Amino acid sequence: MQRNHNHTTIVTIEKVIDETPTVRTLIFSDDRMSNVLPGQFAMVWIPGVNELPMSVMISKEPGKAAFTVRKHGPASTGLFNVKEGQQIGIRGPYGNSFDLKEGKLLLVGGGTGLVPMMRLLSFVKSTDDVTVLIGAKSKDEVFFEDLANNMLKNNPHKVIVSTDDGSYGEKGFVTDLVEKLVNESNFDGVYACGPEIMMYKTVRSAHSRNMFVQASLERMMKCGVGICGSCCVGEDLVCRDGTVFDGDHLSSNKEFGHFYRNKAGILEKY
Amino acid sequence: MQRNHNHTTIVTIEKVIDETPTVRTLIFSDDRMSNVLPGQFAMVWIPGVNELPMSVMISKEPGKAAFTVRKHGPASTGLFNVKEGQQIGIRGPYGNSFDLKEGKLLLVGGGTGLVPMMRLLSFVKSTDDVTVLIGAKSKDEVFFEDLANNMLKNNPHKVIVSTDDGSYGEKGFVTDLVEKLVNESNFDGVYACGPEIMMYKTVRSAHSRNMFVQASLERMMKCGVGICGSCCVGEDLVCRDGTVFDGDHLSSNKEFGHFYRNKAGILEKY
Amino acid sequence: MEPSLATSIGQIQLDRPVMLASGILGISLDVFNRLYRSGAGAVVTKSLSTEPWEGYPNPTIFSVKGGGWINAVGLSNPGAPNFAKMIEPNQEVPIVVSLVGSIPEDFEMMIQQFENCKVIAYELNLSCPHVAKVGLEVGDDPELVRKIVTIAKNTTDIPIIAKVGLGTTHYLNTVNTAIDSGIDAITAINTVRAMAIDVETQRPILSNKFGGLSGTPIKPIALRCVYEISSKHDIPIIGCGGVSTWEDAVEFFLAGASAIQLGSAVGNDWIDVFSEINNGILQYMKRKNYSSIKDMVGLAKKS
C-alpha cells in the first residue's frame, strides 16, 4: 500500500476559486485524496515548476478534493497560477492526523493553516461545542469564515476572526484570544495549524493548563516520505512522525517554535 | 501472485522412499505445492547441481507434497541423491492442468509420467469407472501400482501393468493395450503422461475415435515461465501453454511425437 | 482518423512499435508467427553464434524482488547456419537476426548464412565476452566494435543495429564508435550484470554465479540511456529494458526511442502483453491527438 501512495498520479484541476487576492482553492477529482484524514497532506508536483507539500482541502462534492494555496515563493506561485484544465501530479496522502476529542473543542488556524481545520470540522459530532479562531493580518486575508460557520450550523459554535490590524473582527494576535479562552474555560481538545509562533503559543497556553492540544507542523519538505531529512524538528521528522504532534511531545522539543532548517539544512531562528 | 510463484522457496526433504532401484520419492512440507492441480509442475533447484522441472507428486499427509524422480542424467541424479534433512529450492507451481471428465476414464502413465496421474486420481469422483495403465520396461521398474489400486479402492476400477519384456503384468507396449481398450469401449476422458511416443500413440488412438484425450508434454525447460523458449513444440510453449494439451490441438502440431529440441535449441528426431 | 502504430527505425519499417527482445522465446519460426499475430511489430532472434552453443546448466534464471529477472542462459543457440535454414520459409514475420561473436569475421560468416532469408535487420549483440581481454565484453573494446560494425556494413545492405549495455566501458563511447563506423540504429540496453545468493544454502543461485538483470528494475536506467543517446546523437533508437505497460513504452518514445523491445514482461503477462501495450499506446495517441508514433518521439527533451 505504502508503495502505491508514493506513485505520482496526474489529476486535472477542474475548478479554481479565488479566496483572497493571494489565496486560491484548486479542485480536482481523486477518491483517495477526498478521503484523507485531517492533517494529512500530499506532495504536489507542478510540472516544470516544483513540487511542494499541501494539506488536502475538503470539497463539497464526493470523490473530489482540493488544495488551498497562498501565493508566496516560486513553488506556491506556480501552483497558484494553475488554470482550470491544467494537470498537476500528486502523491500521498502522507502523515498522521489529528486525534479528535469530543465535547468542547477549540480550533486555531492561521492562513492556509485553516485547511486541515476545515477537514477536522467535517469530522466533529453534532453535539460538540466548537470554537474556531481564524487569525489573519488584515481583512483582505480572511477566508473560510463562512465555510466554517456553514459547516457548524447544526452545532453549538462560535467562529471568531481576529486581525492584527483590527480591520476585521477582533483586533490583535489570535494567540492572545487563545490565552483568554483557555483561561476562561476548559477545552477537551485544542487544535492548531498555522504560523509556527501561533502554534507555539497555542500549545503553551493549552498545555500549561493540562489541556489536550495538538499542532500540525510545517517544515521544508523534499521527499515527504522520511528519507531526505529536510523536515526534521529535533529528533522528529515532520513528514513521517507528524505532521500532527501532541502538546506533550512538542513541549520537550527544543526546536519547535524557535528554529527551522533552510534548504541547505542549516538551523535558522524564526 | 504470478511474481510470488516465481520466487524460490527453500524446503527440507523430510522423507525419501525408494520406489525402484532408480526411482525415489522425496517428501517435503509446502502448502502451495500440496494443493497443485494434476499436471502442474515445479522448477526444482538442487543447490550446486542444477535445476529441473518436476511434476508435483501427492503425499498422504496434508500440507505436504513430493517429487518422484528417476535417476538419469546429472540433474535428476542430483535430485535422486538428496538425503533426508537436505534442502532444495522450489518455484512454481507452473503450467495448466488436466480437465477431468466424469464417467469412464482411462489414465495412461509410463515411468515418472505416473506422477500427474496419481494426482489426477486424487480428484476422481467415487462414481467414476477408472482404468489405469502402467507401462514399464520390466518388472523392476514398476511402481505406484499399489498406490493406484489403493486410491481407487472405492471406485469401479482396473489397474493394468504392462511390461515390454513381459516380466510382470501383460507383455508388450502399453500403447497396444490403449488401442485395444479404446477400440472395445468408449471413454469419457483419456489422459496420458510418459514417454512422448507413448503419449503420441495414445492421443492418436483416442482422438481418431473422437474421444476426449489430453497429454502432459515434457520438453527441455530452462525457465519454466515462458521466457527462454527452450520448451517449444511447434508454436506452443510447454511450460506456459501446457504442459497439458488436448488431443485436438496436438493432432495439428507437427513436432509432437516426432521432434524435440536439444540444449542448443536444435530440432532433433525422437 | 485512427492513429497509426507504424513506425520507422531509420530504414526499418514496422507496423507496430513493440518488438520482442532477443533471447526471449526466439527459437522457432512457428513461435515467431504466433508472436507476430499476437501484436509484436517484429521479433528479434536469440543471439546466434557461428556454432551451436548449449549455454549454461540450470539454474539459468531467477526471479528477484521488484518484478525483475536475473538470467544466465549463456547465449544458448542452435548456431547461425542451423537457424538460417529454419527461418528460410518465412515470408510474413519481420525478423531481426541477433548475432554474437568475438571476432569481426564471425559476423561476416553469419550474415552470409541469411542471404536467402527475409530479414529486416541484424542486431549486433556487443555484450559477448571478449576472447582476448578477460572480464571485458566485445562492446568494451572500441577498436573491435569499429571492426565488427564495418565488416557487417560491408557484408550486407540490410540495416545493422548495435545493441549496447552497461559494460565496463561507458556505453556512450560504444555508441559513438558504432555511429562513426556507420551503424544504422542503436538498441539500448541489454541486461545489467547482477547476482543473487541463497541465504539458506549460502551459494550464488545461478550456475554461472553472475547473470543479467532485466525487467522492471532496469527500466529507469534504460530510459536514461535512451534519453542520453538521443540528446547527443541523431540516430534511430530502440528502447529496451523493463517495458511492461503502455506507459513504459510511451516513456521510451518521449525519451527519443522510435520503437521498443520487451522480454521479461512476457514472463509475467505472457504473450498478450503485445496487444495490451499496442492498445494502450493507441488510446494514448487518440487522447493526445497524434497520428503517428513519430509525433511523440523525443518530446521529453523539449521541456
Next chain:
Amino acid sequence: MEPSLATSIGQIQLDRPVMLASGILGISLDVFNRLYRSGAGAVVTKSLSTEPWEGYPNPTIFSVKGGGWINAVGLSNPGAPNFAKMIEPNQEVPIVVSLVGSIPEDFEMMIQQFENCKVIAYELNLSCPHVAKVGLEVGDDPELVRKIVTIAKNTTDIPIIAKVGLGTTHYLNTVNTAIDSGIDAITAINTVRAMAIDVETQRPILSNKFGGLSGTPIKPIALRCVYEISSKHDIPIIGCGGVSTWEDAVEFFLAGASAIQLGSAVGNDWIDVFSEINNGILQYMKRKNYSSIKDMVGLAKKS
C-alpha cells in the same frame, strides 16, 4: 551463547552491522541519536561539501515501480564547518562523516573541521560531478581518486572509506586505485543513474532530469559488485543498495561485506527497519550456529 551482532570493518568496530546510508535523514544530531537507539550500528552523514549547498529544486525524489526511488536532491547539505559544529556534542553515536568535493584540498580542509568531533570514519563520496571533465564523476578519474585518497589519509588517522558506484568508468578500476592509495574500506554501491518521464505532461519528472536509482531494483547489482570486489581484493567492504530485509543483509555478508548500509528501506518501513533487520540476522545466526558476523562473511565464494 547468544550470537553477537558486533562486526568490524578493518579498524572500525560496530555494535551492529546495519548502518544508515549517506543522504538519508542524516542532518541532525538528535535524529542520529534516535537512529542509533533504534538499532542502526552507525550513521553516515549527508555528503558534506566545503560550503553549504541548497541542492536542486523539487521534485527531487520519485518512486518507481518495483519498490525503488530515483533521487536528485543535489547533495544539499549545510557544509562541513556548520555540520562539524552541530555534531561536536556527540559522545555516543558512531558517526561516519561522508565528504564530497572536486579537488583533493577540499577533503583536507573538511577533515580538519572535524578534529574535535567523535567520528569513527570518513566516507569519500566519489560520485561528485567532475569539475574539469564534463559528464564524468570524480570516481571516473583515477588520478584524482589517487590524490583524494592520499590527501585524506595524510590528514587524519581515522579510517577512510571510499564509496564507489557505477560511473562511466569501471568501478573495479576505482576500487583498485583507492586500495593502491591506502584506503581502509570500500562502500559499494552508490545509486545508479536513471530517469523517469511523466507521460501526461511529457517531461522528465525530477527537476534535474536525471537522478540516482536506489532501493530494491539495484540490490542484485550491488550484490554482484560486493562479490566481485571481495573476490579480487582483501579489503573490508560495506554493502549498500536495496537492503530492506534481513535476507538482503545476509546475502551481502555471504558475498563478502562486513557490514551493510541502507537508505531507501527507511522510506518504506520507517526507522523500525533497523531493529527488524537486526532481529532477523540474530535469528539466522542462531539457526546456523554462528557466534559472530565474521562467521558468514564471504561464505558464498566458497561454493
